[in-house]
Amino acid sequence: MKILFLHGLESKPGGPKPTFLANYGYDIVEPALPKDNWNASVKIARETFKQEHPDAVVGSSRGAAVAIAADLPTRKLVLIAPAWRKYCSSCTVPSTAVILHSPYDNIISFSDSELLAEESGANLIEVGVNHRMNDENTFQELIQAINKAN
DSSP states (O other), rough: EEEEEOOOOOOOTHHHHHHHHHHHTEEEOOOOOOOHHHHHHHHHHHHHHHHHHHEEEEEEEEEHHHHHHHHOOOOEEESSOOOOHHHOOOOOOOOEEEEEOOOOOOOHHHHHHHHHHHHOEEEEEOOOTTTTTHHHHHHHHHOOOOOHOO
């Protein structure tokens, strides 16, 4: 399965989550998203999706907001601690999306994901010990979310 992974603001390609997914056997496509240019990040996400035809899109924090704003025509969308209120508060997500978020996140409020899930009908899964979402339980939920997503 090919996954388009969109990293967070302070992350870069090759971080713990996409590395875990690659080690699990997924084919990971992870473009570098410029942290100082929102519009370019959204454009890169759209162009990469069009070129690569991934089976799923996973976005983490700002990368999740990029995925939402890019409005990619994917059947499998997994959002990790999405920073949607900061970057695209008027954006919407499909009801088939899965949101993974830690109630202990001190960077992106868990209540933001509760609101996004409530407004969209997306499935919110409470997991993780902090914003980084790099713990083993989160990784296992991520695999399940990718495999379950429509």
